[in-house]
Amino acid sequence: MQGxxxxxxxxxxxxxxxxxxxxxxxxxxxxxLAGRARKAARTLAQSSSSERDKALWAAASALRTASxxxxxxxxxxxxxxxGSEAFRDRLTLDAERVEAxxxxxxxxxxxxxxxxQVLDEWSRPNGLHIRRVATPVGVIGVIYESRPNVGADAxxxxxxxxxxxxxxxxxxxxxxxxxxxxxxxxxxxxAGLPEDTVQIAPDADRRHVADMLAAAGxxxxxxxxxxxxxxxxxxREARVPVLAHAEGLCHTYIHADADPAMARRIVLNAKMRRVxxxxxxxxxxIDAAIAPGLLPQIVADLAESGCTFRADARAxxxxxxxxxxxxxxxxxxxxxAVLNVAVxxxxxxxxxxxxxxxxxxxxxxxxxxxxxxxxxxxGVSSAVVMWNASTQFCDGGEFGFGAEIGIATGRFHAxxxxxVEQLTTFRYEVLGxxxxxx
Amino acid sequence: MQGxxxxxxxxxxxxxxxxxxxxxxxxxxxxxLAGRARKAARTLAQSSSSERDKALWAAASALRTASxxxxxxxxxxxxxxxGSEAFRDRLTLDAERVEAxxxxxxxxxxxxxxxxQVLDEWSRPNGLHIRRVATPVGVIGVIYESRPNVGADAxxxxxxxxxxxxxxxxxxxxxxxxxxxxxxxxxxxxAGLPEDTVQIAPDADRRHVADMLAAAGxxxxxxxxxxxxxxxxxxREARVPVLAHAEGLCHTYIHADADPAMARRIVLNAKMRRVxxxxxxxxxxIDAAIAPGLLPQIVADLAESGCTFRADARAxxxxxxxxxxxxxxxxxxxxxAVLNVAVxxxxxxxxxxxxxxxxxxxxxxxxxxxxxxxxxxxGVSSAVVMWNASTQFCDGGEFGFGAEIGIATGRFHAxxxxxVEQLTTFRYEVLGxxxxxx
Numbered sequence: 009m010q011g012x013x014x015x016x017x018x019x020x021x022x023x024x025x026x027x028x029x030x031x032x033x034x035x036x037x038x039x040x041l042a043g044r045a046r047k048a049a050r051t052l053a054q055s056s057s058s059e060r061d062k063a064l065w066a067a068a069s070a071l072r073t074a075s076x077x078x079x080x081x082x083x084x085x086x087x088x089x090x091g092s093e094a095f096r097d098r099l100t101l102d103a104e105r106v107e108a109x110x111x112x113x114x115x116x117x118x119x120x121x122x123x124x125q126v127l128d129e130w131s132r133p134n135g136l137h138i139r140r141v142a143t144p145v146g147v148i149g150v151i152y153e154s155r156p157n158v159g160a161d162a163x164x165x166x167x168x169x170x171x172x173x174x175x176x177x178x179x180x181x182x183x184x185x186x187x188x189x190x191x192x193x194x195x196x197x198x199a200g201l202p203e204d205t206v207q208i209a210p211d212a213d214r215r216h217v218a219d220m221l222a223a224a225g226x227x228x229x230x231x232x233x234x235x236x237x238x239x240x241x242x243x244r245e246a247r248v249p250v251l252a253h254a255e256g257l258c259h260t261y262i263h264a265d266a267d268p269a270m271a272r273r274i275v276l277n278a279k280m281r282r283v284x285x286x287x288x289x290x291x292x293x294i295d296a297a298i299a300p301g302l303l304p305q306i307v308a309d310l311a312e313s314g315c316t317f318r319a320d321a322r323a324x325x326x327x328x329x330x331x332x333x334x335x336x337x338x339x340x341x342x343x344x345a346v347l348n349v350a351v352x353x354x355x356x357x358x359x360x361x362x363x364x365x366x367x368x369x370x371x372x373x374x375x376x377x378x379x380x381x382x383x384x385x386x387g388v389s390s391a392v393v394m395w396n397a398s399t400q401f402c403d404g405g406e407f408g409f410g411a412e413i414g415i416a417t418g419r420f421h422a423x424x425x426x427x428v429e430q431l432t433t434f435r436y437e438v439l440g441x442x443x444x445x446x
Numbered sequence: 447m448q449g450x451x452x453x454x455x456x457x458x459x460x461x462x463x464x465x466x467x468x469x470x471x472x473x474x475x476x477x478x479l480a481g482r483a484r485k486a487a488r489t490l491a492q493s494s495s496s497e498r499d500k501a502l503w504a505a506a507s508a509l510r511t512a513s514x515x516x517x518x519x520x521x522x523x524x525x526x527x528x529g530s531e532a533f534r535d536r537l538t539l540d541a542e543r544v545e546a547x548x549x550x551x552x553x554x555x556x557x558x559x560x561x562x563q564v565l566d567e568w569s570r571p572n573g574l575h576i577r578r579v580a581t582p583v584g585v586i587g588v589i590y591e592s593r594p595n596v597g598a599d600a601x602x603x604x605x606x607x608x609x610x611x612x613x614x615x616x617x618x619x620x621x622x623x624x625x626x627x628x629x630x631x632x633x634x635x636x637a638g639l640p641e642d643t644v645q646i647a648p649d650a651d652r653r654h655v656a657d658m659l660a661a662a663g664x665x666x667x668x669x670x671x672x673x674x675x676x677x678x679x680x681x682r683e684a685r686v687p688v689l690a691h692a693e694g695l696c697h698t699y700i701h702a703d704a705d706p707a708m709a710r711r712i713v714l715n716a717k718m719r720r721v722x723x724x725x726x727x728x729x730x731x732i733d734a735a736i737a738p739g740l741l742p743q744i745v746a747d748l749a750e751s752g753c754t755f756r757a758d759a760r761a762x763x764x765x766x767x768x769x770x771x772x773x774x775x776x777x778x779x780x781x782x783a784v785l786n787v788a789v790x791x792x793x794x795x796x797x798x799x800x801x802x803x804x805x806x807x808x809x810x811x812x813x814x815x816x817x818x819x820x821x822x823x824x825g826v827s828s829a830v831v832m833w834n835a836s837t838q839f840c841d842g843g844e845f846g847f848g849a850e851i852g853i854a855t856g857r858f859h860a861x862x863x864x865x866v867e868q869l870t871t872f873r874y875e876v877l878g879x880x881x882x883x884x
Contacts, residue, residue, distance in 0.1 A: 050801065053824050132846060136835060145857060146827060228857050249858055270880040277882035363488065385875055386491050389584060397574060397878030406883065407874070408570060419583060419666050420687055420859040424874050436845070436862050437823055440835030442708040444715035445844065 036219035038174065041207045042226035045147045045172035048204035052170045053144055057121035059199050060167050064117035067167075067195025068110040071160065074191045075106045081187035082156065089180050098154040099180055109160040109188070112411060113195075116164040119410045122429040123170045137439040142432040144170030146228040149220045150413070151176045151242060153234035156184035162233070163192045163206045165413050169431035172205045174227065176220060178234075179212030221246040231426075233414055251426060254417040255367040256286025257341045258399045261358040261384065263375035264297040268305070270396065271374045275306050277398040278372065280313045284343050286415055287370050287402035291338060291348035293358045299326050299351050307349075315345045322351035338365045355380050359387040366390065369417050370402040370424075391416065391423035474657035476612065479645045480664035483585045483610035486642035490608045491582055495559035497637050498605050502555035505605075505633025506548040509598065512629045513544045519625035520594065527618050536592040537618055547598040547626070550849060551633075554602040557848045560867040561608045575877040580870040582608030584666035587658045588851070589614045589680060591672035594622035600671070601630045601644045603851050607869035610643045612665065614658060616672075617650030659684040669864075671852055689864060692855040693805040694724025695779045696837045699796040699822065701813035702735040706743070708834060709812045713744050715836040716810060718751045722781050724853055725808050725840035729776060729786040731796045737764055737789050745787075753783045760789035776803045793818050797825040804828065807855050808840040808862075829854065829861035 052060075071078070082101040089096055122142050129139035148171045150162040159175045166173035177185040185208055193203045209216040220227060224247040231251045232242040239252050260278050262271045278289035294303055303326050307317065318333035330349065338348050338361070352358045355373075362371055372394035373384040381395045392402045402424060404412025409427030416422040422430035490498075509516070520539040527534055560580050567577035586609045588600040597613045604611035615623040623646055631641045647654040658665060662685040669689045670680040677690050698716045700709045716727035732741055741764050745755065756771035768787065776786050776799070790796045793811075800809055810832035811822040819833045830840045840862060842850025847865030854860040860868035 050797075050825065053827075054821065130846065132844070136839065136844075138845060143824075249856075267880070273880060273882055281883055359488075383492065385873075386581075387488065388873075389491075390873065392874045392876060394876045395878060397876055397881045398883050400883040401574065401876060401878075401881065403883075406570070406574075407576060408568065418687075419871050423872065433857050434861065435823075435826075435828065436830045438830060438832045438835055438839060440833060440839075442705070442711060443835045443839065444711055445719055445836050445838040445841075 038219040048202035049172040063199035066198035068113040070191035070194040081183035256369040257367040261293040264295040265377040266374040476657035486640035487610040501637035504636035506551040508629035508632040519621035694807040695805040699731040702733040703815040704812040
């Protein structure tokens with residue numbers, strides 16, 4: 009049993025039994041918190057939708073009541089902070105941002121309860137009725153940076169989905185995180201749910217991250233929310249399943265049968281609406297048949313809005329003043345007003361390019377030809393593929409999921425936007441009336 | 447990009463782009479095969495259901511044609527084999543077992559195509575239509591022991607679900623595996639699908655296993671099929687997502703409101719029908735209120751069929767000649783005619799016992815009281831929970847999945863029986879008519 013639990017680095021290892029975990033997970037402070045979270049998770053698994061929603065409403069009101077305390081705590085964090093201005097802005101709370109956190113929790117409470125949803129059901133000839141039912145994951149660990157409000161969002165999504173959560177925020181935001189946490193625990197108390205449902209790292213000790221990543225069998229899922237360095241470290245070191253948002257190297261492919269006006273509109277939006285989000289298009293692929301007429305217009309649209317370019321030789325042949333791209337450019341997620349451009353012969357060359365450089369996040373094709381669209385959609389391994397739409401629609405809100413904790417770029421469990429439904433797993437319930445197996 | 451791929455030990459790391467994998471995955475023989483498998487997987491992703499079924503039918507007929515060669519190869523393996531008799535039997539093929547392999551492939555061909563199934567769909571106010579579509583995983587690595595027929599089953603399930611597969615069979619069965627593999631490749635040729643869809647380790651070198659476990663970004667999923675040692679090693683070392691069958695420490699709980707005759711029938715079947723399968727009950731939990739009358743009958747039923755016992759003090763108090771259990775007994779998956787017995791006060795004490803000792807595989811409750819059954823089902827973290835049925839129903843065939851490659855005991859992706867549907871993942875397809883994001 010121990011071994012099976014020690015083997016939890018695998019995403020599908022057996023989840024821990026309480027008995028084993030105490031033994032396997034050592035005595036690190038995070039392991040102790042995780043053990044308490046696991047007990048809380050068992051209570052939560054028996055809780056009602058209305059109890060969990062009540063906790064969210066009460067936490068929202070506690071956040072409003074505690075607004076002054078939260079801002080005072082945040083001021084302490086800011087006073088001690090010495091880093092970049094951009095980072096300082098993300099660290100900074102004000103009355104509006106606290107109110108937004110509270111409204112965020114209320115919006116999560118208003119979502120349908122994902123727990124207990126019957127995902128599938130069928131009956132067997134022997135009379136057994138089998139149903140696949142959505143259940144909480146158990147204990148989720150969220151490791152995030154800078155923005156203290158991520159803690160409130162993550163706690164809200166986990167409470168709604170019946171999970172206990174361990175929060176490890178950035179060391180710069182330790183006082184803000186504590187103040188927010190106090191309000192959320194107040195909400196849990198009002199609803200009669202265990203305070204241990206939401207716990208935070210006791211201090212800014214960096215060791216806590218390593219302890220969480222090693223807490224196989226105690227923590228069922230780790231969600232890293234932050235920069236590439238954090239996500240890659242978590243993916244490399246975790247011995248616990250990880251729901252990670254790696255990279256969004258998204259492509260928009262304009263097929264020869266695309267409507268030119270639609271293609272111009274989509275590319276401009278996909279690249280420039282917000283250049284810093286993971287769903288922003290980083291590379292434009294355009295068919296040689298349509299490029300001579302259309303590419304100059306697209307370049308003009310984008311240049312006018314402040315975009316620069318890295319173009320392959322064929323694109324430079326059409327728009328001579330485009331800077332030449334290196335292969336490294338095509339592998340770069342710019343998150344900036346920079347667009348890679350490559351001219352391709354057809355959908356298969358576009359798929360080859362995406363297979364070579366893509367990150368399996370989101371790709372789009374613009375075409376009026378359905379057969380080509382289907383070939384494109386079947387040919388990418390990406391979590392999300394758009395047909396005649398902007399890649400910037402890859403977003404939990406735009407998908408109708410309500411709040412999201414991030415975009416998952418892996419092959420399994422959740423892919424794409426991660427909302428409350430994606431924070432559940434399932435079990436099979438087999439309902440009989442005494443059946444035995446022949 | 448490299449980093450993100452190197453981080454693939456995480457279950458949710460971004461899958462590899464072809465370009466990157468060549469760089470990240472080194473030059474091991476298995477990595478070279480996996481690279482070829484990835485190319486084959488891209489062709490398979492564009493293949494039709496009828497092409498894949500044609501390959502399965504042709505492979506079945508090629509197995510029959512090659513029956514003599516396969517048995518000759520198997521004879522070479524047996525001649526070189528020096529291990530236990532039980533293992534030798536599992537290694538041994540005969541004409542019937544070859545025919546069973548062929549029929550198995552035909553049965554898989556007859557299953558509905560899981561690829562392209564629309565799992566969910568909805569429309570957004572802006573007119574975008576979003577659908578969640580089942581897609582192949584990509585490249586699956588199967589590491590198995592002894593039984594050469596596992597290779598044929600695994601290849602069949604992967605072909606049906608549109609996946610390429612790398613097979614690493616036991617070193618004792620290397621000649622048998624080669625002969626079976628030749629027949630499957632013949633089937634792929636007949637259907638015009640890439641031979642690289644199904645590949646085997648070039649020889650018995652044990653290094654190939656480590657190379658597969660390290661092939662992050664090249665192999666999308668590893669499935670270990672074998673003993674606890676293999677599974678635990680894979681879970682410990684894999685830097686690739688793993689779909690593992692850990693342990694089946696299954697419990698049957700008899701609640702005070704159980705029908706005694708039903709309870710006796712279910713316990714006898716759950717323990718003794720086949721003692722060596724993972725769905726066999728290892729521990730009986732019985733309410734104190736019903737135990738004095740019922741436990742002696744259950745013990746008599748089981749003893750008569752050759753079962754022995756490990757009982758807690760309260761059970762010994764009711765049936766004095768029961769041997770006393772140690773805590774270690776309750777944590778032991780016997781896979782034998784041995785039953786742990788514990789008397790509990792109520793469903794919550796039963797849930798505590800299962801949380802402490804269980805492996806989250808399959809549990810059963812026998813009760814006529816629905817509220818108690820619901821509390822029990824919500825209170826276990828197990829992949830499968832039975833109400834008034836034998837735990838031995840945890841089986842792909844009994845679930846109606848057709849062939850299965852194993853039972854998954856993890857928290858994510860597939861839980862319980864793993865058939866062709868469980869060898870798919872999904873993507874979101876977002877269908878627009880030019881939408882851009884505001």
